[in-house]
Amino acid sequence: MSLTNVFQxxxxxxxxxxxxxxxxxxxxxxxxxxxxxxxxxxxxxxVVFQAVAVNKSAPWAPGVRMKEVVEDTSPARLVYDPKHPxxxxxxxxxxxxxxxxxxxxxxxxxxxxxxTNVEVMSTAKSLLQRTLAIAQS
Amino acid sequence: xxxxIDNELAFVQSALDLRxxxxxxxxxxxxNADTPNYKARDLDFAAALKGAMGxxxxxxxxxxxxxxxLSSMDLAGGMAATLKYRSVVQxxxxxxxxxxxxxxxxxxxxxxxxxxxxxxxxGAFKTMSMALAPNQ
Numbered sequence: 001m002s003l004t005n006v007f008q009x010x011x012x013x014x015x016x017x018x019x020x021x022x023x024x025x026x027x028x029x030x031x032x033x034x035x036x037x038x039x040x041x042x043x044x045x046x047v048v049f050q051a052v053a054v055n056k057s058a059p060w061a062p063g064v065r066m067k068e069v070v071e072d073t074s075p076a077r078l079v080y081d082p083k084h085p086x087x088x089x090x091x092x093x094x095x096x097x098x099x100x101x102x103x104x105x106x107x108x109x110x111x112x113x114x115x116t117n118v119e120v121m122s123t124a125k126s127l128l129q130r131t132l133a134i135a136q137s
Numbered sequence: 138x139x140x141x142i143d144n145e146l147a148f149v150q151s152a153l154d155l156r157x158x159x160x161x162x163x164x165x166x167x168x169n170a171d172t173p174n175y176k177a178r179d180l181d182f183a184a185a186l187k188g189a190m191g192x193x194x195x196x197x198x199x200x201x202x203x204x205x206x207l208s209s210m211d212l213a214g215g216m217a218a219t220l221k222y223r224s225v226v227q228x229x230x231x232x233x234x235x236x237x238x239x240x241x242x243x244x245x246x247x248x249x250x251x252x253x254x255x256x257x258x259x260g261a262f263k264t265m266s267m268a269l270a271p272n273q
Contacts, residue, residue: 002154002157002158002160002161003157003160003161005161005164006160006161006164009161009164009165009168010164010167010168012168013167013168013169016168016171017171020171048173049169049171049172049173050172051165051169051172051175058161060162060165060178060220061158061161061162061164061165062165062168062169063165063168063169064168064169064171064172109171110171113170113171113237116167116170116237116241117167117168120164120167120168120244123244123245123248124160124164127157127160127248127251127252127255130252130255131153131255134255134258134259134262135258135259135262135263
């Protein structure tokens with residue numbers, strides 16, 4: 001029954017997009033977690049998606065899942081603040097390489113995709129309900 | 138008698154089935170709107186319907202001389218022949234070819250067609266029960 005597959009496909013997209021939102025939330029929450037410029041601090045995280053079949057008998061309509069979480073390898077942001085307890089010899093403090101603008105764009109994109117998939121699910125639901133009511137009344 | 142009822146509904150039934158499958162494919166496209174290297178696909182609906190109705194213009198069939206032979210007309214095989222990749226309007230850097238707006242438009246359009254076919258099926262049943270009703 002292909003319309004029930006739509007539920008699984010949309011559900012897989014919902015969970016993938018919410019993981020993306022989680023990554024954004026984590027990045028934004030840690031945007032100002034200062035660390036010593038020599039030590040390992042927080043690095044911005046991005047999720048990578050991958051198409052995966054939700055139903056072995058319907059490989060032409062794959063859902064989506066999170067393949068991996070990759071860390072941004074760009075260097076930490078150095079801020080001159082000699083009074084900070086974590087400042088190095090030159091007076092610099094390292095902050096995570098989180099780009100708030102990029103994260104906000106990511107958040108809006110994830111939230112729009114989430115909404116679209118919710119709509120897909122509700123359309124499939126109403127189609128199935130109408131199918132069940134076929135030839136009634 | 139029953140086979141005549143079956144014939145009456147055959148077209149609506151296979152069209153509904155294909156519409157449901159197309160809905161599934163469009164849902165997959167929408168779900169994978171952010172998946173790197175995913176290529177949007179769609180059903181060549183006219184060809185698929187022709188194939189499903191077994192018209193002369195449908196895909197070539199393999200003859201089966203044993204019950205253990207694979208059918209060339211099973212849905213998976215028939216689907217592969219009519220599934221096409223969507224041409225790209227705005228290519229993206231991650232190799233994804235899904236345009237969410239296009240997919241949503243097709244999704245809504247397909248849902249409407251599905252509801253129309255449901256209506257047709259309901260109408261066919263109504264006509265039949267009208268013919269069967271004794272005093273109306």
